[in-house]
Amino acid sequence: MTSAHAxxxxxxxxxxxxxxxxxxxxxxxxxxxxxxxxxxFTPSAEATSLTKAPHFNSKTPVGVIGRFSMGGGAPDAPNTQKDNVRGMALHFDLGKGDTTDLVMVSAPVFNARDPDQFLALLTAVASKDKNKIAAFFKDNPNTTRQAAWLNARPVPASFATVNYWGIHAFTFTNAEGKKQIFKYKALPVGGEVGLSDEEAKAKDPDFYRPELKERLAKGPAKFTLTAILGEPGDPLDDPTAFWPEDKRKSVNLGTISITGLEDDKTCDAGIFDPTNVVDGIEGPENDKIFPMRSAAYGVSFARRQK
Ligand code: HEM
Incomplete structure (x- = not known):
């Protein structure tokens, strides 16, 4: 039997x-x-002062392969669902077959502090036992923050009109060896656009792909990638904990420009691995979710090859 301490x-x-x-x-x-x-991806002039990572110092635009997704494991998860994250996963082309990855969702927090809590959450939900599920959320209020955050906001009108966060606290190192803790946030250049509940209800549950195709026919979908700078006391090991973002400095790292759809086989050939960082960027040391993602994505990848 699986317990909260599994x-x-x-x-x-x-x-x-x-x-x-x-x-x-x-x-x-x-x-x-x-x-x-x-x-x-075209880096900003300021990015260089924070990190020596090559894609943030490139003089020419860096090629990007990305994948937009709905959270959860349902193949037909409706694009009209409010309390589900949208995902944006990116491979940055570093040349010679090398890539570095960035994997973000449309909420500033995840729904579990560590892998044991995530397993306990999934196990409770899988039981379909209403009392068990209610008891889990009562005992683990931090696991309800993401859904509450999403429910307080409209259904995004497009994958291209919502903010995305990298969730974990990363550390940049610049050419002088100076370190800076930060979190990634990507903001649509045209601002966020949401649907009213009525508008969302009228949409096809699979409307995001045709919507983006139509949008890209008119020009790229652009996001400003930023670093929210951490300050002493900001939690570094708990992906369910908010940072006081409005009180933190934020630095423009550059522009992500999505120009077209790509054959799904290109994305399915590997994983978008948040731990696939590069010199000048480090993942969090004590956040237990972070390394588990890489391992879990590896298992999911191996199984989807069969
Ligand atoms: C231990 C915690 C987590 C587990 C077990 C987990 C599990 C998974 C799995 C199995 C996949 C599919 C991997 C593949 O087959 O390629 C996936 C993809 C993804 N995860 Fe997680 N995840 C976790 C935490 C997170 C967090 C904290 C974020 C927040 C940024 C996140 C965002 C994403 C996104 C955006 C994708 C889609 C990548 C793609 O498009 O291929 N996950 N996750």
Whole structure:
């Protein structure tokens, strides 16, 4: 039996995701409903002062392969659902076949502090037992923050009209060796656009792909990638904890420009791995969710090859 103190590992987390959302051969165990895109990234002049990472110092635009997705493991997760995150995953082309990745969602927090809590959450939901689920959320109020945050906002009108966060606290190192803790946030250049509940209800549950295709026919979908700078006392190990973002400095790192749809096979050939960083960027040391993501994505990838 799984308790709140279960020792979650990558296999048990994927099994638990399958127990909630079903097992779908050949597909991702989470963020199943999505599609592949391409574009470029042009770093800002300020990015250089924060990090020596090559894609933030490039004199020419860096090629990007990306994937937009709905959270959860349902292959038909509706684009009209409010309390579900939208995902934006990016591979930055560093040349010679090398890439570095950035994986973000449309909320500033995740719904579990550590892998054990995530496993306990999934196990409670998979039980379909209303009392058990209610008891879990009562005992684990931090796991309700993401849904509350999403429910307080409209359904995004497009994958291109919502903010995305990297969730974890990363550390930049610049050419002089100076370190800076930060969180990624990407903001649509045209601002956020949401739908009223009535408008959302009238949409096809799979409207995001045609919407983006039509949008890109008129020009790229652009996001400003920023670094929210951490200050002493900001939590570094808990992805369910908010940073007081409005009180923090934010630095423009550059522009993500999505220019077209890409064959889904390009995205399905590998994983978008948040731990795939590069010299000049480090992941958090004590955030247990961060390394588990890499392991779990590896298991999901291996299983979807079969
Ligand atoms: C231990 C915690 C987590 C587990 C077990 C988990 C599980 C998964 C799995 C199984 C996949 C599919 C991997 C593949 O087959 O390629 C996935 C994809 C994804 N996850 Fe997580 N995840 C976790 C935490 C997070 C967090 C904190 C974020 C916040 C940024 C996140 C955002 C995403 C996104 C955006 C994708 C889609 C990537 C793509 O488009 O291929 N996940 N996750």
């Amino acid at each position: 020792e979650a590992d990558a296999e048990s987390l994927i099994n638990a995701l399958n127990a909630v959302f079903g097992k779908h051969d050949g597909l991702r165990a989470a963020h199943t409903h999505g599609f592949c895109v391409k574009g470029s």
